[in-house]
Amino acid sequence: MRLASRLDNLGTETAFAVAAAAADWKSRGNEVFPFHLGDLDFPLADHIVEAMNSAIADGKTGYCPGPGIPELRAALAEDIGSRRGMTFGPEHVTVMTGGKPVITKFLQAVMNPGDEVLYPNPGFPIYESQIEYLGGVGKAYRYLPTDDGFAIDLDQVRDAITDRTVAIIYNDLQNPISAESTDAEREAIAALAQEHDLWVLSDEAYFEMRYEGGSTSIASLPGMAERTCILYTFSKKFAMTGSRLGCAVAPTELGRVFSTMNTNDESCTTHYVQWAGIAALQGTQQPVADMLDTLRGRRDAACEIVNSTPGMSVETPRSTFYLFPDVTEAIGLVGADGLADFAQQALHATGVSFCTRNHFGRPQPGEDRSYIRFAYSGLSEDKIRRGLGDLRDWIGSHA
Structure with a gap:
């Protein structure tokens, strides 16, 4: 038997x-020491658990509207809009089972087979996967190292746009590299989208996962609301990774398509989980603040140890819960044969498990530095210090 x-x-x-x-x-x-997976080891806040259990007890366990229950759509429109200086109504919000479905449904809605979509590389690997799976042509754009972290190679983005390009995926506060756009960079992407009449998928999963400063959505820039789909998820901010709750905030023409897709794909998002989402948005935000304080401590500990490790260096990110250190010299110190061998040696020598740059898209021509990704969201500060300390000692023993 043959498969597709x-x-x-x-x-x-x-x-x-x-x-x-x-x-x-x-x-x-x-x-x-599992630095490889960006899950969170924080429990669901009590008021979110109580809302979910109450919804189950109240019989909210059956089918519900495909685009989401009205109460959650209204709450999301208010919360997402107010935090971005924008005005949304429930008609702009389509509830989905997490953030990933937004990627797939956006591409299904705007991309025909053979159309081109620009996406960040290194970046969340599902972008590349879904573009190619759905018959599109993925055009990767890279990030360049700077004194302040990483910046989008805007020249490469400009050169990649053709008459077949229909969309760009833009991930400010980026996974895996924690890159954050400057105002000028964000405005440049917006200008290109308007000049070439491109749709924009703005992946804002980490919009509020930040330790300093404030976030700006590309959708809030002049001329962008009508061409931008915001990806929102409860997974990060509220530590609801397993609850599978998110949404798309988009022009109504896209929203109507997303609603139909929901009906075809999963009928609806789990009813009682949506009531938990309302409690997350409208209840106390103290658990969010406490989690960010804890993550900030983890970030600082991880950066301190990484930057004291021979052959490794990283800028201190202001957002997300990832580090993307340069390990080019460290690989040479331990005599590893590339990133994969370095990762395996590190696991067996120290127990530290991590992803490498190669797990976030096919390496692009001209890349001459080697990077790995540490996710510090699921380890206590003590485990971070022990694990990365052992890694530092192992590499240092070869220096």
Whole structure:
């Protein structure tokens, strides 16, 4: 029996492959420090749990409207709009089972087979996977190292746009590299989108996961609201990764399409989880503030150790919960044969498990530095210090 040929183009979130290797090493009796997966080890806030349980007890366990219950759509429109200096109504909001479905449904709505879509690389691997799976042509754009972190190669973006380009995926506060656009960079992307009449998917999963400063949505810039789809998720801010709740905020012409897609794909998002989402938005935000304080401490500890490790360096990011250190010299110090071998040696020598640059898109021509990604969202500060301390000692023993 034959399967569909398009499956050859379907990728995956490769952090899960790293997780399998880490689990195997742990099953042999070794301690593992799981820096590979960006999950959160914070419990759901009590008021969110209570709202979910109350909704179940009240019988909110059956089908509900495909685009989401009216109460949640209204709450999302108010919260997302007010935090971006914009005005949205419930008609702009389509509730979905997390953030990932927004990527797929956006591409299905705006991209025909053979159309081109620009996407960040390194970047969230599902962008590349879904573009190619759905028959599009992915055009990767890169980031360049600067004294303040990473910046989009705007010249490459300009050069990549053709008559076949229909959209650009833009991930400010970026996974995996924690890059944050300057106002000028954000405005340049907006200008290109308008000049070439492109749709924009603005992945704002980490919009409020920040330690200093404030976030700006590209959708709030002049001329952008009518061409931008915002990806919003409860997973990060509210530590609701397993609840699978998110939404698209988009022009109504896209929203109507998303609603129909929801009906075709999953009927609706779990009813009682949506009531938990309302409680998350409208209830106390103290658990969010407490989580960010804890993550800030983890970030600072991780950066301190990474920057004291021979052959490794990283800028201190103001957002997300990832570090993307340059490990080019460290690879040479331990005599590893590239990133994959470095990761395996590190796991077996220290128990530290991490993703590499190669897990976030195919490397582009001209890349001459090597990077890895540490996610510090799921480890206590003590484990961060022990794990990265062991990694530092191991690399240092070869210096």
